[in-house]
Amino acid sequence: MALCIISGLACLAFAGVGSCVKVWPPGEPLRRLPSGEPTGYRCSMSPRITTGTAITGSGVWHPEHAFTNEALCVAFNEYVRRDNAKNADAIAAGTHEPLKESSAEFIERASGIKQRYVQDLTGLVDPERMMPYVPARSEDELCLQAEYALHAAKQALAAAGRTGEDVDLVVLGASNLQRLYPAIAIEVQNALGARGYGFDISLGCSAATGATQLASQAVRTGAAQCALVVVPEMTTGHMNWKDRDSHFIFGDASVALVIEPVERARPGAFEILSMRMMSKFSNNIRNNGGYLDRCDPETRDNPDKLFHQAGRRVFKDVVPMAAKFIADHIASHDLEPTAVDRYWLHQANQNMNELIAQRILGREATRVEAPLILDEYGNTASAGSLIAFSHFHDDLPAGAYGMMASFGAGYSLGSLLMQRM
Ligand SMILES: CC(C)(COP(=O)(O)OP(=O)(O)OC[C@H]1O[C@@H](n2cnc3c(N)ncnc32)[C@H](O)[C@@H]1OP(=O)(O)O)[C@@H](O)C(=O)NCCC(=O)NCCS
Secondary structure, three states, X not given: OEEEEXXXXXXXXXXXXXXXXXXXXXXXXXXEOOOOOEEOEEEEOOOOOOOOEEEEEEEEEOOOEEEEHHHHHHHHHHHHHHHHHHOHHHHXXXXXXXXXXXXXXXXXXXXXXXXXEEOOOOOOOOOOOOOOOOOOOOOOOOOHHHHHHHHXXXXXXXXXXXXXXXXXXXXXXXXXXXXXXXXXXXXXXXXHOOOOEXXXXXXXXXXXXXXXXXXXXXXXXXXXXXXXXXXXXXXXXXXXXXXXXXXXXXXXXXXXXXXXXXXXXXXXXXXXXXXXXXXXXXXXXXXXXXXXXXXXXXXXXXXXXXXXXXXXXXXXXXXXXXXXXXXXXXXXXOOOHHHOOEEEEOOOOXXXXXXXXXXXXXXXXXXXXXXXXXXXXXXXXXHHXXXXXXXXOOOOOOOXXXXXXXXXXXXXXXXXXXXXX
């Protein structure tokens, strides 16, 4: 049994059963004592839940080319003008719908995206092409997604003070996999000189939080001691650059995390207290591209083989679903949503994130509480919440709580409640 002091009053906490944590920022109390006196500590008498694992390092990488909304719309609008000119007679006869132009102003207002990073610009600014050039590589070369993964993995390992040889599990999660076998994670494992095993998982926008949970579970059960999560989201290959409704959404980036037992974690690591997953089938975000495409030459190049969505419906469905999912997860720890110092939310749409955070907190979240990266990166599919974590955690003091959460295609949702060590 341990004794802790709250503003001069004694509070009993049972070792391994309850806990008291100094709040942050100092002088900004989140709870009050029954007397009404503000407390400098959060105190929970319910059992302290933990996975016994921690994020000990993270790293982000993106390709060098930034593609602004303005440049994107110049290319798209030229494509529209050429297509309408080609179909001028049919448009005049009323048998063909003219294409409409896009606008940088609409994109920023509707999504919060100002630019994205892309693997190849040349193919995207060519109105006759409207897709990236990604040269095929020989089987002796590292594949593109493995290369993406390694860029971020090296940074994450350096941050954790580990090397490739320390790693005994690689879990690769991404919304798109450039091939199914050999698993790209095994190629990454080999390139790093890692031991153990590796596998890929696919779960749309929650592939990265799903991969992190699988890595944490493997560490928790002792199947691995040092797990590497890699999320190589090379998304510009799955986009329909000719579709006005979605041509602005995605960008390319890669993120990686190192997961280890808390006993091996250094101060400053993020202990994963608990994890949640949820899925509910929906056709509202879909991509039918797959290995059976060549079996039906009539349909193999149809636009449904690329990303497509009913964006408005996604917005309506996912906002309440994600807000409840995240709030329930926090409540399971006997915490108030305002006791969570940082929300690293999925990065698909700024308006969506603001609404979800507002529903959880009961008021608007500040940018410090719920940081955004999608203005710079665009939607990086499952990588978004992990990139937000990687860029916005340094300022949090020991004891601070953070919630990482993803929501999107599937629908699939994933969340991790963490506490800084
Ligand atoms: C996709 C999304 C940004 C679209 O924003 P929206 O406000 O719903 O926009 P809408 O599609 O309803 O279109 C609104 C208007 O803008 C127009 N518009 C659509 N795309 C446009 C473009 N690129 N440029 C200019 N205008 C455009 C539409 O024609 C429509 O005009 P109308 O009202 O005259 O018919 C938004 O729905 C979204 O992000 N949803 C969530 C999607 C999501 O999270 N997906 C997960 C992917 S991983």
